[in-house]
Amino acid sequence: MFPSKQLVKDVSRARLEKTVRSLAEIPTRHTLSGAKGADVAAAWLERELKSYGGNLQVAQQRWVQAAGGRMTKAVEIGNVLATLPGTDTPERVIVISGHYDSRVTDVLDANSPAPGANDDASGVSVVLECARLMAGMRPRCTVVFAAVTGEEQSLLGSAQLAKSLKEQGKSIIAMATYDIVGNSLSEAGKRDDKHIRVFSTSDELGELATQATRRKSLGTDGDSPARTLARAIADSARRQVKGISVTLTLRNDRYGRGGDHSAFLTAGFPASVRFTEPSEDWRHQHQNLRVEKGVTYGDLPEFVDYNYLTHVTQVAVAWLSELAQAPPAPVRVSLKQDLSAQTTLQWGPVDGAASYDVLWRRTTEFDWSGSKRFSTTQAVLPLSKDDYLFGVRAVAARGARGLPTVVGR
Ligand SMILES: [Zn+2]
Numbered sequence: 001m002f003p004s005k006q007l008v009k010d011v012s013r014a015r016l017e018k019t020v021r022s023l024a025e026i027p028t029r030h031t032l033s034g035a036k037g038a039d040v041a042a043a044w045l046e047r048e049l050k051s052y053g054g055n056l057q058v059a060q061q062r063w064v065q066a067a068g069g070r071m072t073k074a075v076e077i078g079n080v081l082a083t084l085p086g087t088d089t090p091e092r093v094i095v096i097s098g099h100y101d102s103r104v105t106d107v108l109d110a111n112s113p114a115p116g117a118n119d120d121a122s123g124v125s126v127v128l129e130c131a132r133l134m135a136g137m138r139p140r141c142t143v144v145f146a147a148v149t150g151e152e153q154s155l156l157g158s159a160q161l162a163k164s165l166k167e168q169g170k171s172i173i174a175m176a177t178y179d180i181v182g183n184s185l186s187e188a189g190k191r192d193d194k195h196i197r198v199f200s201t202s203d204e205l206g207e208l209a210t211q212a213t214r215r216k217s218l219g220t221d222g223d224s225p226a227r228t229l230a231r232a233i234a235d236s237a238r239r240q241v242k243g244i245s246v247t248l249t250l251r252n253d254r255y256g257r258g259g260d261h262s263a264f265l266t267a268g269f270p271a272s273v274r275f276t277e278p279s280e281d282w283r284h285q286h287q288n289l290r291v292e293k294g295v296t297y298g299d300l301p302e303f304v305d306y307n308y309l310t311h312v313t314q315v316a317v318a319w320l321s322e323l324a325q326a327p328p329a330p331v332r333v334s335l336k337q338d339l340s341a342q343t344t345l346q347w348g349p350v351d352g353a354a355s356y357d358v359l360w361r362r363t364t365e366f367d368w369s370g371s372k373r374f375s376t377t378q379a380v381l382p383l384s385k386d387d388y389l390f391g392v393r394a395v396a397a398r399g400a401r402g403l404p405t406v407v408g409r
Contacts, residue, residue, distance in 0.1 A: 004240055004317065004318050004321045004322050004400075005240065007133045007134065007317045007318075007321050008240055008241055008314045008317060008318050010133055011129060011133065011310055011313045011314050011317060012129065012310075013306050013307065013309075013310040015125075015128075015129055015132065016125045016126070016129055016306060016309050016310060016313060017125075017301075017304075017306045017309075019048070019121065019124065019125035019128050019129070020117050020121040020122060020125050020182065020301050020304055020306075020309075021117075021301050022044060022048075023041055023044070023100060023116070023117075023121040023124060023125075024115035024116065024117040024121055024299075024300070024301045025115075026040050026041050026044070027113050027114075028102060028110065028111065028112065028113060028114040029041040029100055029101050029102040029114065029116055030101060030102060030103060030109070030110040030111075030114055030152075031065075031071070031075070031077055031101045031110075031149055031150045031152065031153045031156065032071065032072065032073070032075055032108070032110035032153075033110045033111075034075055034076070036110075037110075038077065038100075038101060038149060039078075041100050042060055042078050042080050042100070042147075042149070045080040045100060045124070045128070045147045046058060046059075046060055046080050048128060049080065049082040049128065049131055049145070052082075052131055052132045052135040053135060054084075054135025054136040054137075055084055055085065055135060055136065055137070055138060056082045056083070056084055056131060056135045056145075057082065057083045057084075057085065058080075058081070058082045058083075059081055060078040060079065060080050060081070061078060061079045061080075061081055061160065061161065061164065062076060062077070062078035063076070063077065063078070063160060064076050064077075065077050065150065065153075065156055069153070069154055070107055070108065070152070070153040070154050071153055071156075072108055077149045077150055077156065077157070078149060078157075079146055079147065079148045079149055079157045079160065079161055080100070080146070080147040081144060081145070081146050081147075081161070082131045082144070082145040082146075083142060083143070083144050083145075084131075084134060084135070084137060084139060084142065084143040084144075084145070084324075085142050086139055086140055086141040086142040086143075086324075087138050087139065087140060088140040088141070088351065088352060089140055089141050089328060090141070090142050091142075091169065091170055091171055092140075092141035092142065092170075092171050092173050092328060093141065093142045093143070093144060093165060093170045093171065093172050093173065094141060094142070094143045094144070094172075094173060094174045094175070094320065094323060094324060095143075095144045095146060095161070095165070095172060095174070095175040095176070095264070096126075096127055096130060096143070096144070096145055096146065096175075096176050096177075096178070096316065096320055097123075097127060097146040097147070097148050097158060097161075097175070097176070097177045097178070097260050098120050098121075098122070098123025098124035098125070098126060098127045098146075098147060098148075098177065098178045098179065099120045099123065099124070099147070099148050099149065099150075099151035099152075099157065099158075099177075099179065099260060100120070100121070100124050100147045100148070100149060101116075101149045101150055101151055101152055101153070101157070102114040102115065102116025102119070102120075102121075102152070102299070103116070103152040103286055104286065104287060104288045104289075105286060105287055105288045107152055107153070107286075112288055112289075113289050113298075114299070115289075115298065115299055115300055115301065116299050117182070117299050117300055117301040117303065117304050118180055118181075118182045118183050118284060118285065118299050118303065118304055119179065119180050119285050119286065119299055120151070120178070120179045120180060120181075121182075121301075122178070122180065122181045122182030122183075122304055122309055122312075123177065123178035123179045123180070123181050123275075124147045125182075125309065125313075126178045126181060126309070126312060126313045126316050127145050127146065127147055127178065128145070128147070129313050129316075129317070130145060130313065130316050130317050130320055131145035133317050133321075134317070134320070134321055134324070137321065137324070137325075139321075139324035139325055140324065140325055140326065140327070140352060140396075141173065141323075141324055141328075142170075143320065143324050144161075144165075146158075146161055148161060148260060151179070151259070151260055152286075155258065155259075155260055155262060155263040157260070158177070158260035158261075158263035158264065159263040159266070159267070161263075162263050162264045162266075162267035162269060163267060165267075165269075166267055166268065166269075172264065172269040172271065172272070173271060173323070173328075173329075173403060174229050174271050174272075174273075174323060174403070175261060175264045175269055175271060175272040175273070176198075176229075176233070176261070176272070176273050176274070176275060176316075177259050177260040177261045177272075177273075177274050177275065178275045178312070178316065179259045179260065179274060179275070179276060180276045180277055180280065180285065181196065181275055181276060181277050181309065181312045182277070182304040182305060182306075182308065182309040182312070183277050183279065183280065183281055183284065183303055183304060183305060183308075184277065184279055184305040184308040185279060185281060185303075185305070186279035186280065186281055187280070187281045187282060187283060190279055191279065192277075192278045192279045193244075193305060193307065193308040193311070194243065194244055194245065195244065195245055195246070195247045195278045196244060196245075196246055196247065196275055196276075196277065196278070196311075196312050196315055197246075197247045197249045197275065197276050197277070197278050198230045198233055198234070198246055198247070198248060198249065198273050198274070198275055199230075199249045199251060199252060199253050199254070199261075199273060199274040199275075199276065200224070200226035200227045200229065200230035200248070200249070200250060200251075200252070200273045201224060201226050201227075201251065201252035201265065202221055202222065202224045202226075202227065202250070203224065203226075203252065203265060203270075204224055204225070204270050205265060205266065205268060205270065206268045206270070211409070214408060214409070215408065215409065217408075218407075218408030219363050219389070219408075220389060220406055220407075220408040220409050222250070222366060223389065223391075223406040223408075223409055224270060225270040225271035226252075226261075226265075226270060226271055226272055226273050227248075227250065228271070228391070228403060228404060228406060229271045229272075229273055229403060230246075230248050230273050231248065231367055231368060232319070232323070232393075232401070232403050232404070233246055233273070233315075233319045234246040234248055234367065235368070235401070236318050236319035236322045236323070236401070237315045237318055237319060240314075240318040240322070241311065241314045241315050241318050243311055244308075244311035244312065244314070244315060246315060247278060248366065248367065250366065252265075252274075253274055254276065254280075259274045259276075260274075261273055261274045271403075275312070275316075277308075277312075281303070283295060283296075283297050284297070284298065284299050284300065284303045285299055286299070287299065322400045322401060323400075323402070323403070325396060325398070325400040326394070326395070326396055326400040326401055326402035326403075327350045327351060327352035327353045327394035327395070327396055327400075327402045328350055328351070328352075328394065328402060329350075329393065329394070329402055329403045329404060329405045330347040330348060330350050330353075330356065330392045330393070330394055330404075330405045331347070331348050331350075331405065332346075332347060332348040333345065333346070333347040333348075333392050333405045333407055334346050334347070334407075335385060335390065335407050335408075341382075341384050342380060342381060342382050342383070342384075343379075343380070343381045343383050343384070343385040343388070343390065344378070344379070344380050344381075345358060345378065345379045345380075345381070345390060345392060345407065346377060346378045347377050347378075347392050347405070348377065349377055350394040350402075352394070352396055353394035353395060353396065353402075354375075354395060354396060354397040355373050355374060355375050355394075355395045356373070356374050356375075356376075356377065356379075356392055356393065356394055356395065357371050357372070357373050357374075357392070357393050357395060357401065357404075358371065358372050358374060358379045358381065358390060358391070358392055359371045359390065359391040359392070359393065359404055360381070360383060360388045360389065360390050360391075361388065361389055362387060362388055362389075363387065363388065363389060368391065373395070379392075389406065389407070389408070390406070390407040391404030391405060391406045391407065392404055392405055392407075393405070
């Protein structure tokens with residue numbers, strides 16, 4: 001097995017808790033708080049990421065955000081980024097993000113205490129712990145660990161990051177934001193610490209007309225890059241992490257809510273998904289700190305379930321490190337359009353692949369239900385191409401599985 005096993009074991013509950021509490025201790029991390037808050041958080045994050053050493057390149061990406069929308073004035077703000085350069089294909093990039101800005105009831109209130117422990121110090125703690133664990137790796141593709149700002153003011157930091165990656169000509173093979181991932185107890189008192197949801201859209205901005213025609217004709221609507229990534233994440237978690245599983249939620253986000261993956265989708269990076277806990281408690285999100293009729297409101301660190309957060313981070317480091325070490329998705333995948341009851345597939349060889357998996361599922365199923373491994377670049381399967389969807393992925397010598405290319409996309 002590839003080295004992920006040890007990384008999963010090494011996830012530190014104590015470090016996750018330390019990150020959440022250190023960020024929540026800063027009175028506010030509101031985007032408009034500047035030197036009083038957000039800048040303090042950014043400096044802390046930069047120091048922390050630099051302390052991990054290894055092959056990480058740590059820097060702040062800073063710019064002056066103009067006034068407008070949820071910005072009442074122009075303010076210099078910044079993302080904190082740690083980049084782990086890829087060895088074989090550095091232009092292929094995986095982005096994992098959490099947002100370090102916080103808010104209270106009024107989104108423009110930059111002064112009231114806003115601990116933002118779950119939203120989203122929890123997500124930032126996942127990003128930092130993955131960076132720490134993977135710092136010594138030399139992955140095939142580049143990994144960007146991002147603590148972004150301005151999420152609550154309309155995804156400002158993630159939009160800036162997506163724009164700069166676009167300008168650098170990077171290909172984002174996967175983007176995942178961890179946002180609200182540390183609470184396991186719902187407002188109704190129901191505990192679920194055994195699942196983490198991954199939201200994925202069917203949308204594909206920038207899709208070509210020819211691609212859309214093919215997708216509609218072959219019924220591969222459910223195989224958008226975001227959903228293909230979500231299925232790969234669930235598969236990686238199933239094999240590597242015990243005690244928690246990934247729930248596929250086939251929509252972009254919760255009702256009326258947004259997240260940093262949407263900024264990447266808008267920028268033309270379609271393989272972008274969002275992680276969020278299954279049992280949300282809105283008394284502890286976006287609230288002024290107060291007690292009303294005996295109920296404590298506010299996003300405080302005492303409401304984070306650190307054992308649950310540890311499991312969520314194990315899922316993160318499992319899929320992230322596997323995908324970072326896996327070969328690229330196969331190209332020139334073709335299906336022989338003959339009038340026969342079997343299916344013949346062919347694909348081009350992939351650099352770094354030791355073998356290939358052909359995946360399949362019935363058109364009515366939402367996740368892959370069968371697979372077979374091949375050492376050649378051709379497969380014949382006793383399945384009707386009319387009734388099934390197929391994908392092909394490359395597998396590295398040590399077992400890391402890449403993202404599949406879906407036939408008919
Ligand atoms: Zn959030």
